Protein backbone atom coordinates (compact mmCIF):
# COMPACT_ATOMS: atom_id res chain seq x y z
CA UNK A 322 0.00 0.00 0.00
CA UNK A 323 2.76 2.30 1.09
CA UNK A 324 5.00 1.15 -1.80
CA UNK A 325 2.26 1.50 -4.21
CA UNK A 326 1.55 4.83 -2.79
CA UNK A 327 5.23 5.82 -3.12
CA UNK A 328 5.44 4.43 -6.61
CA UNK A 329 2.33 6.20 -7.48
CA UNK A 330 3.79 9.27 -5.94
CA UNK A 331 6.92 8.96 -8.06
CA UNK A 332 4.88 8.08 -11.04
CA UNK A 333 2.86 11.19 -10.37
CA UNK A 334 6.03 13.19 -10.04
CA UNK A 335 7.31 11.77 -13.28
CA UNK A 336 4.08 12.52 -14.92
CA UNK A 337 4.10 15.94 -13.46
CA UNK A 338 7.69 16.48 -14.52
CA UNK A 339 7.01 15.39 -18.07
CA UNK A 340 3.91 17.63 -18.31
CA UNK A 341 5.75 20.63 -16.78
CA UNK A 342 8.57 20.30 -19.22
CA UNK A 343 6.23 20.44 -22.22
CA UNK A 344 4.34 23.40 -20.78
CA UNK A 345 7.56 25.21 -19.95
CA UNK A 346 8.92 24.76 -23.47
CA UNK A 347 5.65 26.02 -24.97
CA UNK A 348 5.73 28.94 -22.57
CA UNK A 349 9.32 29.77 -23.50
CA UNK A 350 8.52 29.65 -27.21
CA UNK A 351 5.59 31.99 -26.65
CA UNK A 352 7.76 34.35 -24.62
CA UNK A 353 10.47 34.32 -27.28
CA UNK A 354 7.92 34.90 -30.04
CA UNK A 355 6.40 37.69 -27.99
CA UNK A 356 9.80 39.36 -27.56
CA UNK A 357 10.61 38.97 -31.25
CA UNK A 358 7.27 40.57 -32.07
CA UNK A 359 7.95 43.32 -29.55
CA UNK A 360 11.40 44.00 -30.99
CA UNK A 361 9.98 44.14 -34.51
CA UNK A 362 7.27 46.50 -33.29
CA UNK A 363 9.80 48.70 -31.52
CA UNK A 364 12.00 48.83 -34.59
CA UNK A 365 8.90 49.75 -36.63
CA UNK A 366 7.83 52.40 -34.18
CA UNK A 367 11.31 53.84 -33.82
CA UNK A 368 12.41 53.97 -37.41
CA UNK A 369 9.37 53.70 -39.57
CA UNK A 370 6.65 55.56 -37.78
CA UNK A 371 8.52 57.55 -35.12
CA UNK A 372 8.06 61.13 -36.25
CA UNK A 373 4.32 60.81 -36.86
CA UNK A 374 3.68 59.33 -33.48
CA UNK A 375 5.82 61.93 -31.80
CA UNK A 376 3.78 64.78 -33.25
CA UNK A 377 0.53 62.99 -32.38
CA UNK A 378 1.71 62.68 -28.79
CA UNK A 379 2.71 66.34 -28.73
CA UNK A 380 -0.69 67.40 -30.03
CA UNK A 381 -2.31 65.63 -27.11
CA UNK A 382 -0.22 67.64 -24.73
CA UNK A 383 -0.15 71.12 -26.34
CA UNK A 384 -2.58 73.98 -26.78
CA UNK A 385 -2.42 75.87 -30.08
CA UNK A 386 -3.98 79.31 -30.32
CA UNK A 387 -4.25 81.28 -33.57
CA UNK A 388 -3.12 84.89 -33.33
CA UNK A 389 -5.11 86.75 -35.94
CA UNK A 390 -3.42 89.36 -38.11
CA UNK A 391 -4.83 92.87 -38.18
CA UNK A 392 -6.21 93.80 -41.62
CA UNK A 393 -4.55 96.89 -43.06
CA UNK A 394 -6.29 100.25 -43.24
CA UNK A 395 -7.13 101.91 -46.57
CA UNK A 396 -6.48 105.65 -46.74
CA UNK A 397 -6.96 108.25 -49.45
CA UNK A 398 -3.96 110.12 -50.86
CA UNK A 399 -4.02 112.59 -47.93
CA UNK A 400 -4.36 109.99 -45.19
CA UNK A 401 -8.13 110.12 -44.72
CA UNK A 402 -9.42 106.75 -43.52
CA UNK A 403 -11.58 104.97 -46.11
CA UNK A 404 -11.68 101.44 -44.59
CA UNK A 405 -10.56 100.30 -41.14
CA UNK A 406 -10.83 97.17 -38.97
CA UNK A 407 -11.47 97.12 -35.24
CA UNK A 408 -11.82 94.42 -32.62
CA UNK A 409 -15.28 93.75 -31.26
CA UNK A 410 -16.85 90.98 -29.23
CA UNK A 411 -19.72 88.72 -30.01
CA UNK A 412 -21.62 87.53 -26.93
CA UNK A 413 -23.34 84.15 -26.63
CA UNK A 414 -25.34 82.51 -23.86
CA UNK A 415 -25.23 78.79 -23.08
CA UNK A 416 -28.51 78.16 -21.13
CA UNK A 417 -27.46 74.61 -20.17
CA UNK A 418 -24.81 76.20 -17.99
CA UNK A 419 -27.23 78.36 -15.99
CA UNK A 420 -29.28 77.28 -12.98
CA UNK A 421 -32.96 78.27 -13.08
CA UNK A 422 -32.69 80.56 -10.05
CA UNK A 423 -29.97 82.66 -11.80
CA UNK A 424 -31.68 83.14 -15.16
CA UNK A 425 -33.55 86.33 -14.25
CA UNK A 426 -30.46 87.98 -12.75
CA UNK A 427 -28.43 87.27 -15.89
CA UNK A 428 -31.19 88.48 -18.25
CA UNK A 429 -31.55 91.62 -16.12
CA UNK A 430 -27.84 92.51 -16.15
CA UNK A 431 -27.26 91.78 -19.83
CA UNK A 432 -30.33 93.64 -21.02
CA UNK A 433 -29.23 96.63 -18.94
CA UNK A 434 -25.67 96.80 -20.27
CA UNK A 435 -26.39 95.76 -23.88
CA UNK A 436 -29.58 97.84 -24.05
CA UNK A 437 -31.72 94.95 -25.23
CA UNK A 438 -35.21 93.82 -24.23
CA UNK A 439 -35.27 92.01 -20.84
CA UNK A 440 -38.40 89.89 -21.45
CA UNK A 441 -37.21 88.75 -24.87
CA UNK A 442 -33.80 87.74 -23.53
CA UNK A 443 -35.30 85.91 -20.53
CA UNK A 444 -37.60 83.95 -22.82
CA UNK A 445 -34.64 82.95 -24.99
CA UNK A 446 -32.67 81.81 -21.92
CA UNK A 447 -35.68 79.81 -20.72
CA UNK A 448 -36.57 78.27 -24.06
CA UNK A 449 -33.25 77.61 -25.79
CA UNK A 450 -31.43 74.36 -25.20
CA UNK A 451 -28.35 75.30 -27.19
CA UNK A 452 -26.05 78.32 -27.05
CA UNK A 453 -27.38 81.35 -28.89
CA UNK A 454 -26.04 84.76 -29.93
CA UNK A 455 -27.06 87.73 -27.80
CA UNK A 456 -25.19 90.61 -29.42
CA UNK A 457 -22.55 91.31 -32.11
CA UNK A 458 -20.08 94.17 -32.46
CA UNK A 459 -20.20 94.86 -28.73
CA UNK A 460 -18.03 97.79 -27.70
CA UNK A 461 -15.08 97.09 -25.43
CA UNK A 462 -16.35 99.11 -22.44
CA UNK A 463 -19.54 97.04 -22.35
CA UNK A 464 -17.56 93.81 -22.63
CA UNK A 465 -15.42 94.93 -19.67
CA UNK A 466 -18.50 95.78 -17.60
CA UNK A 467 -19.99 92.34 -18.15
CA UNK A 468 -16.70 90.56 -17.46
CA UNK A 469 -16.19 92.51 -14.22
CA UNK A 470 -19.69 91.67 -13.01
CA UNK A 471 -19.29 88.03 -14.03
CA UNK A 472 -16.02 87.62 -12.12
CA UNK A 473 -17.60 88.68 -8.84
CA UNK A 474 -20.30 86.00 -8.98
CA UNK A 475 -20.13 82.53 -7.48
CA UNK A 476 -22.46 80.94 -10.04
CA UNK A 477 -22.10 80.06 -13.71
CA UNK A 478 -23.56 82.70 -16.03
CA UNK A 479 -23.13 80.70 -19.24
CA UNK A 480 -21.96 83.92 -20.92
CA UNK A 481 -19.38 83.31 -23.66
CA UNK A 482 -17.31 86.00 -25.37
CA UNK A 483 -15.90 85.63 -28.87
CA UNK A 484 -13.47 88.18 -30.31
CA UNK A 485 -14.17 89.19 -33.89
CA UNK A 486 -12.93 91.84 -36.30
CA UNK A 487 -15.28 94.32 -37.91
CA UNK A 488 -14.51 96.31 -41.06
CA UNK A 489 -16.01 99.74 -41.33
CA UNK A 490 -16.12 102.37 -44.08
CA UNK A 491 -16.29 105.80 -42.43
CA UNK A 492 -17.28 107.66 -45.62
CA UNK A 493 -20.19 105.26 -46.25
CA UNK A 494 -21.08 105.43 -49.98
CA UNK A 495 -18.00 107.47 -51.00
CA UNK A 496 -15.79 105.60 -53.50
CA UNK A 497 -17.72 102.44 -52.63
CA UNK A 498 -17.34 100.73 -56.01
CA UNK A 499 -13.57 101.24 -55.82
CA UNK A 500 -13.17 100.11 -52.21
CA UNK A 501 -15.46 97.08 -52.39
CA UNK A 502 -15.84 95.28 -49.03
CA UNK A 503 -14.81 92.21 -47.03
CA UNK A 504 -16.62 88.93 -46.40
CA UNK A 505 -17.65 87.88 -42.89
CA UNK A 506 -14.39 85.91 -42.66
CA UNK A 507 -12.53 89.20 -43.11
CA UNK A 508 -11.23 88.42 -46.61
CA UNK A 509 -11.68 90.87 -49.49
CA UNK A 510 -14.78 90.26 -51.60
CA UNK A 511 -14.92 93.19 -54.04
CA UNK A 512 -12.95 96.18 -55.27
CA UNK A 513 -9.59 97.12 -53.78
CA UNK A 514 -10.42 94.95 -50.75
CA UNK A 515 -10.38 91.97 -53.12
CA UNK A 516 -7.57 92.85 -55.53
CA UNK A 517 -5.20 93.89 -52.71
CA UNK A 518 -6.34 91.22 -50.25
CA UNK A 519 -2.97 89.47 -50.03
CA UNK A 520 -1.37 92.73 -48.83
CA UNK A 521 -4.26 93.88 -46.63
CA UNK A 522 -4.95 90.57 -44.87
CA UNK A 523 -1.52 89.80 -43.39
CA UNK A 524 -0.60 86.33 -42.07
CA UNK A 525 -2.00 84.81 -38.88
CA UNK A 526 0.50 83.71 -36.22
CA UNK A 527 0.20 81.05 -33.51
CA UNK A 528 1.10 80.34 -29.92
CA UNK A 529 1.75 76.75 -28.79
CA UNK A 530 1.81 75.91 -25.05
CA UNK A 531 1.62 72.74 -22.90
CA UNK A 532 -1.69 71.71 -21.44
CA UNK A 533 -2.70 69.42 -18.62
CA UNK A 534 -5.18 66.54 -18.57
CA UNK A 535 -8.12 68.95 -18.29
CA UNK A 536 -6.97 70.58 -21.54
CA UNK A 537 -6.07 73.87 -19.88
CA UNK A 538 -2.79 75.64 -20.29
CA UNK A 539 -0.08 74.82 -17.72
CA UNK A 540 1.04 78.07 -16.15
CA UNK A 541 4.64 79.09 -16.85
CA UNK A 542 5.08 76.25 -19.34
CA UNK A 543 7.43 76.80 -22.22
CA UNK A 544 5.64 78.41 -25.17
CA UNK A 545 6.53 78.61 -28.83
CA UNK A 546 5.23 81.74 -30.43
CA UNK A 547 4.98 82.81 -34.06
CA UNK A 548 3.87 86.42 -34.25
CA UNK A 549 1.13 87.41 -36.69
CA UNK A 550 2.28 89.53 -39.60
CA UNK A 551 -0.24 92.34 -39.77
CA UNK A 552 -1.63 93.48 -43.12
CA UNK A 553 -0.18 96.41 -45.08
CA UNK A 554 -1.86 99.79 -44.97
CA UNK A 555 -2.78 101.16 -48.40
CA UNK A 556 -2.82 104.77 -49.54
CA UNK A 557 -4.95 105.17 -52.64
CA UNK A 558 -4.37 107.86 -55.26
CA UNK A 559 -8.00 108.92 -54.69
CA UNK A 560 -8.52 112.32 -53.03
CA UNK A 561 -11.70 112.33 -50.92
CA UNK A 562 -12.24 116.03 -51.62
CA UNK A 563 -12.23 115.56 -55.40
CA UNK A 564 -14.15 112.30 -55.06
CA UNK A 565 -16.80 114.06 -52.96
CA UNK A 566 -17.28 116.91 -55.48
CA UNK A 567 -17.53 114.47 -58.39
CA UNK A 568 -19.99 112.16 -56.64
CA UNK A 569 -22.26 115.04 -55.67
CA UNK A 570 -22.35 116.59 -59.18
CA UNK A 571 -22.70 113.21 -60.89
CA UNK A 572 -25.69 112.32 -58.71
CA UNK A 573 -27.26 115.72 -59.40
CA UNK A 574 -26.85 115.24 -63.18
CA UNK A 575 -28.20 111.67 -63.20
CA UNK A 576 -31.29 112.82 -61.31
CA UNK A 577 -31.77 116.11 -63.18
CA UNK A 578 -31.44 114.62 -66.68
CA UNK A 579 -33.35 111.46 -65.75
CA UNK A 580 -30.48 109.10 -66.59
CA UNK A 581 -30.18 105.44 -65.65
CA UNK A 582 -26.68 105.91 -64.27
CA UNK A 583 -23.46 107.87 -64.59
CA UNK A 584 -19.71 107.33 -64.45
CA UNK A 585 -16.95 109.87 -63.84
CA UNK A 586 -13.18 109.45 -63.79
CA UNK A 587 -10.57 112.11 -62.96
CA UNK A 588 -6.95 111.27 -63.76
CA UNK A 589 -3.59 112.97 -63.48
CA UNK A 590 -2.27 112.41 -67.05
CA UNK A 591 1.42 112.73 -66.11
CA UNK A 592 1.42 109.62 -63.93
CA UNK A 593 -1.94 107.88 -64.49
CA UNK A 594 -2.99 108.43 -60.88
CA UNK A 595 -6.76 108.23 -60.48
CA UNK A 596 -7.83 111.29 -58.48
CA UNK A 597 -11.44 110.15 -58.34
CA UNK A 598 -13.60 107.46 -59.88
CA UNK A 599 -17.32 107.44 -59.28
CA UNK A 600 -20.44 105.50 -60.08
CA UNK A 601 -23.93 106.74 -59.48
CA UNK A 602 -25.98 105.11 -58.16
CA UNK A 603 -23.54 103.41 -55.79
CA UNK A 604 -23.91 101.65 -52.41
CA UNK A 605 -22.87 101.69 -48.76
CA UNK A 606 -20.26 98.99 -48.05
CA UNK A 607 -21.30 99.07 -44.37
CA UNK A 608 -24.72 97.78 -45.55
CA UNK A 609 -23.76 96.16 -48.82
CA UNK A 610 -26.94 94.08 -49.13
CA UNK A 611 -29.25 97.08 -48.91
CA UNK A 612 -30.39 98.09 -52.42
CA UNK A 613 -29.54 101.68 -53.41
CA UNK A 614 -32.37 104.14 -54.07
CA UNK A 615 -32.58 103.23 -57.81
CA UNK A 616 -32.81 99.51 -57.05
CA UNK A 617 -35.20 100.08 -54.17
CA UNK A 618 -37.81 101.49 -56.58
CA UNK A 619 -38.82 98.03 -57.83
CA UNK A 620 -36.91 95.79 -55.41
CA UNK A 621 -39.98 93.93 -54.19
CA UNK A 622 -40.96 92.89 -57.72
CA UNK A 623 -37.62 91.12 -58.33
CA UNK A 624 -37.05 87.39 -58.01
CA UNK A 625 -34.32 86.27 -55.63
CA UNK A 626 -32.02 85.57 -58.57
CA UNK A 627 -32.69 89.02 -60.03
CA UNK A 628 -32.01 90.53 -56.63
CA UNK A 629 -28.63 88.87 -56.28
CA UNK A 630 -27.68 89.85 -59.84
CA UNK A 631 -28.75 93.43 -59.15
CA UNK A 632 -26.57 93.53 -56.02
CA UNK A 633 -23.56 92.13 -57.90
CA UNK A 634 -24.05 94.83 -60.52
CA UNK A 635 -24.44 97.52 -57.83
CA UNK A 636 -21.06 96.60 -56.33
CA UNK A 637 -18.96 96.77 -59.54
CA UNK A 638 -16.87 99.77 -60.68
CA UNK A 639 -18.47 100.35 -64.10
CA UNK A 640 -15.62 102.58 -65.33
CA UNK A 641 -13.62 99.37 -65.44
CA UNK A 642 -16.17 96.56 -65.83
CA UNK A 643 -18.48 98.09 -68.48
CA UNK A 644 -17.88 98.84 -72.13
CA UNK A 645 -19.55 101.48 -74.30
CA UNK A 646 -19.33 103.08 -77.73
CA UNK A 647 -17.35 106.29 -76.98
CA UNK A 648 -19.00 108.31 -79.75
CA UNK A 649 -17.59 111.67 -80.82
CA UNK A 650 -15.07 111.90 -77.96
CA UNK A 651 -13.19 109.38 -80.11
CA UNK A 652 -12.72 112.04 -82.83
CA UNK A 653 -9.72 113.11 -80.72
CA UNK A 654 -8.07 109.78 -81.49
CA UNK A 655 -8.91 109.96 -85.22
CA UNK A 656 -7.51 113.53 -85.29
CA UNK A 657 -4.32 112.41 -83.53
CA UNK A 658 -3.70 109.61 -86.03
CA UNK A 659 -4.36 111.86 -89.06
CA UNK A 660 -2.02 114.58 -87.74
CA UNK A 661 0.71 112.13 -86.68
CA UNK A 662 0.66 110.52 -90.14
CA UNK A 663 0.59 113.92 -91.93
CA UNK A 664 -2.71 113.04 -93.59
CA UNK A 665 -4.33 116.28 -92.44
CA UNK A 666 -3.48 119.72 -91.03
CA UNK A 667 -5.31 121.53 -88.24
CA UNK A 668 -6.18 124.70 -90.10
CA UNK A 669 -6.33 124.12 -93.84
CA UNK A 670 -9.40 126.15 -94.80
CA UNK A 671 -12.13 124.14 -96.49
CA UNK A 672 -10.23 120.82 -96.26
CA UNK A 673 -13.53 119.03 -95.58
CA UNK A 674 -16.97 119.69 -97.01
CA UNK A 675 -20.11 118.65 -95.12
CA UNK A 676 -23.25 118.43 -97.24
CA UNK A 677 -25.14 116.83 -94.37
CA UNK A 678 -24.52 113.35 -95.82
CA UNK A 679 -21.63 111.09 -96.69
CA UNK A 680 -22.03 108.46 -99.40
CA UNK A 681 -19.79 105.43 -99.05
CA UNK A 682 -18.75 104.00 -102.44
CA UNK A 683 -21.28 101.44 -103.59
CA UNK A 684 -23.82 102.19 -100.83
CA UNK A 685 -27.18 103.74 -101.63
CA UNK A 686 -27.97 104.97 -98.14
CA UNK A 687 -25.68 107.75 -96.91
CA UNK A 688 -24.33 108.23 -93.38
CA UNK A 689 -25.83 111.45 -92.06
CA UNK A 690 -24.11 114.22 -90.20
CA UNK A 691 -25.92 114.72 -86.90
CA UNK A 692 -26.64 118.24 -88.18
CA UNK A 693 -27.83 117.10 -91.62
CA UNK A 694 -30.62 119.68 -91.68
CA UNK A 695 -28.02 122.48 -91.43
CA UNK A 696 -24.89 121.09 -93.18
CA UNK A 697 -21.57 122.35 -91.85
CA UNK A 698 -20.18 123.14 -95.34
CA UNK A 699 -16.47 123.77 -95.81
CA UNK A 700 -14.36 123.28 -92.70
CA UNK A 701 -10.79 122.86 -91.51
CA UNK A 702 -10.07 119.92 -89.15
CA UNK A 703 -10.25 122.32 -86.19
CA UNK A 704 -13.70 123.53 -87.29
CA UNK A 705 -14.84 119.98 -87.93
CA UNK A 706 -13.83 119.07 -84.36
CA UNK A 707 -15.56 122.16 -82.97
CA UNK A 708 -18.74 121.17 -84.83
CA UNK A 709 -18.23 117.46 -84.24
CA UNK A 710 -19.00 116.98 -87.94
CA UNK A 711 -19.36 113.33 -88.90
CA UNK A 712 -18.75 113.55 -92.71
CA UNK A 713 -15.42 115.34 -92.12
CA UNK A 714 -14.26 112.58 -89.78
CA UNK A 715 -15.54 109.87 -92.11
CA UNK A 716 -13.35 111.30 -94.82
CA UNK A 717 -10.36 111.46 -92.48
CA UNK A 718 -11.01 107.91 -91.27
CA UNK A 719 -11.08 106.61 -94.85
CA UNK A 720 -7.83 108.45 -95.59
CA UNK A 721 -6.19 106.76 -92.61
CA UNK A 722 -7.51 103.30 -93.50
CA UNK A 723 -8.15 100.25 -91.33
CA UNK A 724 -4.55 99.02 -91.11
CA UNK A 725 -3.16 102.29 -89.79
CA UNK A 726 -6.19 102.90 -87.55
CA UNK A 727 -5.66 99.56 -85.82
CA UNK A 728 -1.93 100.16 -85.45
CA UNK A 729 -2.76 103.29 -83.42
CA UNK A 730 -5.72 101.78 -81.55
CA UNK A 731 -3.32 99.11 -80.36
CA UNK A 732 -0.72 101.75 -79.44
CA UNK A 733 -3.36 103.74 -77.49
CA UNK A 734 -4.01 100.57 -75.47
CA UNK A 735 -7.53 99.95 -76.79
CA UNK A 736 -6.99 96.24 -77.52
CA UNK A 737 -5.86 95.26 -74.05
CA UNK A 738 -6.86 95.77 -70.44
CA UNK A 739 -5.22 98.76 -68.78
CA UNK A 740 -4.15 96.59 -65.84
CA UNK A 741 -5.70 98.92 -63.27
CA UNK A 742 -5.75 97.10 -59.92
CA UNK A 743 -9.48 96.43 -59.71
CA UNK A 744 -11.13 93.07 -60.29
CA UNK A 745 -13.30 92.34 -63.33
CA UNK A 746 -11.70 94.71 -65.86
CA UNK A 747 -13.54 94.27 -69.17
CA UNK A 748 -12.18 94.48 -72.67
CA UNK A 749 -14.04 96.02 -75.60
CA UNK A 750 -15.02 94.57 -78.96
CA UNK A 751 -13.63 95.52 -82.36
CA UNK A 752 -14.17 94.08 -85.82
CA UNK A 753 -11.47 91.75 -87.09
CA UNK A 754 -9.03 93.85 -89.08
CA UNK A 755 -9.45 91.74 -92.23
CA UNK A 756 -13.26 92.02 -92.09
CA UNK A 757 -13.58 95.80 -91.90
CA UNK A 758 -15.42 97.35 -94.83
CA UNK A 759 -15.62 101.05 -95.76
CA UNK A 760 -18.88 101.55 -93.88
CA UNK A 761 -17.49 100.21 -90.64
CA UNK A 762 -14.26 102.18 -91.03
CA UNK A 763 -16.36 105.32 -91.59
CA UNK A 764 -18.42 104.85 -88.41
CA UNK A 765 -15.40 103.91 -86.30
CA UNK A 766 -13.84 107.31 -87.10
CA UNK A 767 -16.54 108.92 -84.95
CA UNK A 768 -16.54 106.34 -82.19
CA UNK A 769 -19.36 103.97 -83.19
CA UNK A 770 -19.44 100.24 -84.03
CA UNK A 771 -16.89 99.21 -81.42
CA UNK A 772 -16.73 99.31 -77.63
CA UNK A 773 -14.09 100.15 -75.02
CA UNK A 774 -14.15 100.77 -71.27
CA UNK A 775 -14.30 104.31 -69.81
CA UNK A 776 -10.90 103.70 -68.20
CA UNK A 777 -9.44 102.93 -71.66
CA UNK A 778 -11.02 106.09 -73.11
CA UNK A 779 -9.62 108.38 -70.41
CA UNK A 780 -6.20 106.68 -70.64
CA UNK A 781 -6.13 107.40 -74.39
CA UNK A 782 -7.07 111.07 -73.86
CA UNK A 783 -4.52 111.28 -71.04
CA UNK A 784 -1.93 110.14 -73.59
CA UNK A 785 -2.76 113.26 -75.62
CA UNK A 786 -2.53 115.40 -72.45
CA UNK A 787 0.78 113.73 -71.51
CA UNK A 788 2.76 114.66 -74.66
CA UNK A 789 1.90 111.36 -76.36
CA UNK A 790 3.04 108.93 -73.65
CA UNK A 791 0.53 106.27 -72.53
CA UNK A 792 0.80 105.45 -68.81
CA UNK A 793 -0.96 102.77 -66.81
CA UNK A 794 -3.82 104.06 -64.64
CA UNK A 795 -2.88 103.77 -60.97
CA UNK A 796 -5.13 103.48 -57.92
CA UNK A 797 -2.68 102.63 -55.13
CA UNK A 798 -0.14 105.33 -54.32
CA UNK A 799 1.88 103.48 -51.66
CA UNK A 800 1.73 100.63 -49.17
CA UNK A 801 3.10 100.57 -45.63
CA UNK A 802 4.31 97.50 -43.75
CA UNK A 803 2.64 98.17 -40.40
CA UNK A 804 5.08 95.92 -38.51
CA UNK A 805 8.29 97.51 -39.81
CA UNK A 806 7.03 100.91 -40.96
CA UNK A 807 8.64 100.33 -44.36
CA UNK A 808 6.89 102.29 -47.13
CA UNK A 809 6.78 101.20 -50.77
CA UNK A 810 5.75 103.89 -53.25
CA UNK A 811 4.61 102.79 -56.66
CA UNK A 812 6.28 104.33 -59.66
CA UNK A 813 4.49 105.50 -62.77
CA UNK A 814 4.37 102.76 -65.36
CA UNK A 815 4.96 104.25 -68.79
CA UNK A 816 3.63 101.95 -71.49
CA UNK A 817 4.83 103.60 -74.70
CA UNK A 818 5.14 106.79 -76.73
CA UNK A 819 2.05 106.64 -78.94
CA UNK A 820 2.24 109.94 -80.83
CA UNK A 821 4.66 112.86 -80.88
CA UNK A 822 4.46 115.93 -78.66
CA UNK A 823 4.01 118.18 -81.72
CA UNK A 824 0.87 116.19 -82.60
CA UNK A 825 -0.52 116.35 -79.06
CA UNK A 826 0.11 120.12 -78.95
CA UNK A 827 -2.05 120.47 -82.07
CA UNK A 828 -4.81 118.25 -80.70
CA UNK A 829 -4.83 120.12 -77.37
CA UNK A 830 -5.06 123.42 -79.19
CA UNK A 831 -8.09 122.11 -81.12
CA UNK A 832 -9.63 120.87 -77.83
CA UNK A 833 -9.32 124.41 -76.52
CA UNK A 834 -11.22 125.63 -79.60
CA UNK A 835 -13.99 123.10 -78.91
CA UNK A 836 -14.57 124.96 -75.62
CA UNK A 837 -14.05 128.52 -76.90
CA UNK A 838 -15.81 128.14 -80.27
CA UNK A 839 -17.64 124.86 -80.37
CA UNK A 840 -19.89 122.30 -78.78
CA UNK A 841 -18.00 122.19 -75.47
CA UNK A 842 -18.63 125.80 -74.40
CA UNK A 843 -20.93 124.89 -71.55
CA UNK A 844 -18.03 123.61 -69.48
CA UNK A 845 -16.62 127.14 -69.49
CA UNK A 846 -19.94 128.67 -68.49
CA UNK A 847 -19.63 126.78 -65.22
CA UNK A 848 -15.84 126.98 -64.75
CA UNK A 849 -15.25 130.56 -65.89
CA UNK A 850 -11.78 131.75 -66.83
CA UNK A 851 -9.97 128.41 -66.54
CA UNK A 852 -7.82 126.99 -69.31
CA UNK A 853 -9.88 124.05 -70.53
CA UNK A 854 -9.80 121.83 -73.63
CA UNK A 855 -12.56 119.32 -74.30
CA UNK A 856 -14.62 117.15 -76.62
CA UNK A 857 -18.28 116.20 -76.47
CA UNK A 858 -19.75 112.82 -77.29
CA UNK A 859 -23.21 111.42 -77.91
CA UNK A 860 -23.47 107.75 -78.79
CA UNK A 861 -26.70 106.89 -80.48
CA UNK A 862 -28.79 103.92 -79.54
CA UNK A 863 -28.22 101.19 -82.11
CA UNK A 864 -30.88 98.67 -83.06
CA UNK A 865 -29.27 95.96 -80.94
CA UNK A 866 -28.87 98.16 -77.88
CA UNK A 867 -31.85 100.48 -78.32
CA UNK A 868 -33.02 99.81 -74.77
CA UNK A 869 -29.80 101.48 -73.59
CA UNK A 870 -30.74 104.77 -75.22
CA UNK A 871 -28.23 107.60 -75.75
CA UNK A 872 -24.93 107.87 -73.95
CA UNK A 873 -23.95 111.50 -73.38
CA UNK A 874 -20.30 112.06 -72.56
CA UNK A 875 -17.68 114.75 -72.21
CA UNK A 876 -13.93 114.64 -71.79
CA UNK A 877 -12.02 117.71 -70.61
CA UNK A 878 -8.42 118.64 -69.76
CA UNK A 879 -7.14 121.47 -67.59
CA UNK A 880 -4.97 123.43 -67.93
CA UNK A 881 -4.43 122.92 -71.67
CA UNK A 882 -0.66 123.41 -71.18
CA UNK A 883 0.94 121.17 -68.52
CA UNK A 884 -2.38 119.43 -67.94
CA UNK A 885 -2.99 118.43 -64.32
CA UNK A 886 -6.37 116.76 -64.68
CA UNK A 887 -8.32 114.85 -67.31
CA UNK A 888 -12.02 114.42 -66.57
CA UNK A 889 -14.44 112.01 -68.27
CA UNK A 890 -18.17 112.28 -67.54
CA UNK A 891 -20.57 109.67 -68.91
CA UNK A 892 -24.37 109.87 -68.49
CA UNK A 893 -26.35 106.83 -69.59
CA UNK A 894 -29.80 106.87 -71.13
CA UNK A 895 -30.93 110.42 -70.39
CA UNK A 896 -34.71 110.44 -70.73
CA UNK A 897 -35.37 114.12 -70.30
CA UNK A 898 -35.64 116.65 -73.13
CA UNK A 899 -31.83 116.98 -73.34
CA UNK A 900 -29.57 114.10 -74.28
CA UNK A 901 -26.43 115.44 -76.01
CA UNK A 902 -22.99 115.40 -74.41
CA UNK A 903 -22.62 119.17 -74.89
CA UNK A 904 -26.02 119.79 -73.34
CA UNK A 905 -25.80 117.68 -70.21
CA UNK A 906 -22.30 116.21 -69.70
CA UNK A 907 -20.38 119.45 -70.46
CA UNK A 908 -22.12 121.60 -67.80
CA UNK A 909 -21.77 118.72 -65.31
CA UNK A 910 -18.01 118.61 -65.96
CA UNK A 911 -17.98 122.41 -65.64
CA UNK A 912 -19.57 122.31 -62.19
CA UNK A 913 -17.01 119.73 -61.10
CA UNK A 914 -14.10 121.80 -62.49
CA UNK A 915 -15.40 124.98 -60.82
CA UNK A 916 -14.60 123.41 -57.43
CA UNK A 917 -11.83 120.94 -58.26
CA UNK A 918 -9.52 123.31 -60.17
CA UNK A 919 -9.26 125.91 -57.36
CA UNK A 920 -8.81 123.06 -54.85
CA UNK A 921 -5.89 121.74 -56.95
CA UNK A 922 -4.35 125.20 -57.04
CA UNK A 923 -5.00 125.69 -60.75
CA UNK A 924 -5.55 129.39 -61.31
CA UNK A 925 -8.36 130.76 -63.40
CA UNK A 926 -6.21 133.51 -64.93
CA UNK A 927 -9.17 135.83 -64.46
CA UNK A 928 -9.97 135.82 -68.16
CA UNK A 929 -13.51 135.11 -69.16
CA UNK A 930 -13.44 132.69 -72.07
CA UNK A 931 -14.80 134.12 -75.26
CA UNK A 932 -17.37 131.50 -76.09
CA UNK A 933 -19.63 131.26 -79.07
CA UNK A 934 -22.97 131.55 -77.35
CA UNK A 935 -24.88 131.78 -80.60
CA UNK A 936 -24.93 127.98 -80.79
CA UNK A 937 -28.31 126.43 -80.31
CA UNK A 938 -29.03 123.49 -78.00
CA UNK A 939 -28.95 121.13 -80.96
CA UNK A 940 -25.40 122.25 -81.81
CA UNK A 941 -24.03 120.62 -78.70
CA UNK A 942 -23.48 117.17 -80.11
Ligand SMILES: [Zn+2]
Nearest residue numbers: 675690697710
Ligand atom coordinates in the same frame (compact mmCIF):
# COMPACT_ATOMS: atom_id res chain seq x y z
ZN1 LIG B 1 -21.30 118.08 -90.61
